[in-house]
Amino acid sequence: MTSLEKPPVATSTVKWRFPTVHPEGRKYAAISLGITLLLTIVSNVLFWPMIGVTIWVLAFFRDPVRTTPQGDGLIVAPADGLVTMIQRVPVPRELIGDLGEAPLVRVSMFMSVFDVHINRTPIAGTIRQVVYISGKFLNADLDKASDENERQHIVVEGRPLADGSVRRIGFTQIAGLVARRIVPFVKPGDMVATGQRVGLIRFGSRVDVYLPDDCAPQVTLGQRTIAGETVIGRIDGVAVTGISQ
Secondary structure: OOOOOOOOOOOOOOOOOOOEEOHHHHHHHHHHHHHHHHHHHHOHHHHHHHHHHHHHHHHHOEEOOOOOOOOOOEEEOOOOEEEEEEEEEOOOHHHHHHHOOOOEEEEEEEEOOOOOOEEEOOOOEEEEEEEEEOOEOOOOOOOOHHHHEOEEEEEEEOOOOOOOOOOEEEEEEEEOOOOOEEEEOOOOOOEEOOOOEEEEEEOOEEEEEEEOOOEEEOOOOOOEEOOOOOEEEEEOOOOOOOOEO
C-alpha cells in the first residue's frame, strides 16, 4: 500500500440483537410457563412472580454470539464469570496422562446464576478425553470443590506446531450448590474451533483451566471473563498477575 492509497473500510455493520435461548433451556421455560398458567387459575397474585421466574430461566440459558480473538498462542476463557483463583496446583489424576505430573497454574472462573452458562473450548484442536466424575455439591467457590464436587474434565489437543510438537489444554466443569447437571456437547475425537461451545452447567458453578508452563496468565484476580472472548493465557507471553504458590 502506498502513501496515496487509503486503508480498506468495512462496508457492513453489526447490529445488537437479543441472544437466542439454547435448546437445553426451552423445556425448562415451557415447564415454568405451564406452572405459571396453572397457578394463575388458583390465584392471580402468583402470575407476575412466576412470569419473572420464566424470564429468568430464559435469561439463564441465553446463548449470545461471541467474537473469538485470533492469533497463535492464545488461550481464551471457557466460561463467563469471576476469576477467583490463580494458583499452581497438582494436576487432577484423571488428567495426568495428558498433562503430566508436574503442578500447573490453574485459573478458576466462578459463574453465578446470572452468568451465561454455556462453556467454550480455550483452543482449537481435537477433544482427547471427556471424563465425568460424580461427587458432592459444595459451594463451587471453595478450593476443595475441584476434588470433591461433581465435575467433568475435558482435554483438547491443539494443532501441531511448526516443530511438530502439540500442546494440550485441560479444563474442568465443576457443579456447585445449585448446579445439578453438567451437559456435554462434545465427545473424544471431535474437532473443535477456538471458542466453540462444548457444554453447559445448570445452575451456578465453576470452570478451572490448567495452563502449560510456557503460558503466562493474562487475567487478574477479581476480573470478569467472557467465554470465547477473554484471553486468559498467552504462550511465551508476560504474566499480568501474581501467582499464589
